[in-house]
Amino acid sequence: MSKATKAKSPAIGPAIILVEPQLGENIGMVARAMANFGLTDLRLVNPRDGWPNEKAIATASKADHVITATQVFEKLDHAVADLNFLFATTARERDGFKQVRSPVHAARDMRGRASAGHKTGILFGRERFGLYNEEVAVADEIVTFPVNPQFASLNIAQAVLLMAYEWMKSGFADETQTNFAGPEIVPAERKHLLSFLDHLEEALDTRGYFRPAPKKPKMVDNLRAVLTRPGFSAEEIKVLRGVLSSLDYFSPKEPRGAGYPERKAKADKAKRMSDETGEAGGTGKGVDNG
């Protein structure tokens, strides 16, 4: 029974216990997978090639803190002695009384236990044939991965990666959380979009785009629909205004920088006046050009 006075600490991730791992490269990749998702407690039971292992260090890709802290045990019982709850990973169905869980379920379960101060762990078997039944028996429950039954061939580093990833996700308020966000795309206030559309339609009109004339209303509708659906932000519309200005006011023969085209001067002046009177009309010349 846990003591009522037990100190609450930040949730500690599960121990990763590899039973008789054979290849140092796999142990290194396990350490790397763990480090990516904030796990640090690696335990080896009878690693075939002993410990420390140069190949493990080489493939750990700077996950030195995991490699350095790795503990080695002769017996599985000793490796799990301090843990309160233990999952065993297995790719195949076993007879017995143990519950079978998905990685998502197991990670959430361990997160809950860790938050209560309990120590958890996950057993991973040998490269060739996994865990013996008596090793699975040491665990409380089973985890299995939702692989394609026609091709089930995860190696231990892949299996550890998936569990470590689910552990990390289980700590998020929202499993679709990301470490950094894209721009917050707020559709621009309508006036910015409408001002752009007005300019575009005028530019197209003077070039005879809307033909035959009776079709103009339908063509305008379509054009507005195409450019309204994306929900452009104010910043995006600034980019589009710059594009349109370039196409409308300048030409290959008279590019930007070669002068101040008369029609652009006139438009800028009109925009300044409308800005001063508080009317819609974009943000002036300075931001037209991306």
Add this chain to the structure above:
Amino acid sequence: MSKATKAKSPAIGPAIILVEPQLGENIGMVARAMANFGLTDLRLVNPRDGWPNEKAIATASKADHVITATQVFEKLDHAVADLNFLFATTARERDGFKQVRSPVHAARDMRGRASAGHKTGILFGRERFGLYNEEVAVADEIVTFPVNPQFASLNIAQAVLLMAYEWMKSGFADETQTNFAGPEIVPAERKHLLSFLDHLEEALDTRGYFRPAPKKPKMVDNLRAVLTRPGFSAEEIKVLRGVLSSLDYFSPKEPRGAGYPERKAKADKAKRMSDETGEAGGTGKGVDNG
């Protein structure tokens, strides 16, 4: 615009596009990761060591159907030409207008598009420095992995594994679904549990377990609480009955097989009688012993 007559087919998984991958081992591990989660469409843009690649085949671990079908392109644009929607994976924040998604979100999004018959893909960059900005620009949105910011070092095979895993999960009605289930643990009907507890208490009582006498009611309560909480199934209780019978009726000097202890004969007879009269009392001698 998609044709209204477009045939609906089972959801096709995203294409995995590796841009200028360097190591054949990584390509092989990518194929293996894909095969585990049912993806088959691997595309390479300018693989450094050419194609086919012996090391890729060696590390693919029997994912031959993926390796054999791998397509190679000189230009990224050609590799993605037939796709309707494209994600780019990146570990670092980029300037720009693209939405940043989690693997969970991206997989669900692609599942929805695939169900509508649209083709999707995911771009993965070079081992050393990922994707150039102009390559990210080809994609519609960005995916990033929720790694520990202090140690962000997923290789491309790990990144592909996580996306392939999320793709598989996105096809489940319930993300905690597993390929095989553990036993359905239905707590046994009370009569089985109570009959077992009666036997246990009697066996303990005859051995002087409940001492001092005034404490017996509390000790019985505790014992029943400990053995009721697990919600043992009927099958589990059968195992426990066998254990208890062995402990109660047999001894190291007179083990099972050495005879039919008088007390057991008496108990079996009592049980047979209660079974015949329709009373609770377990399922007879035959199932007592595991």
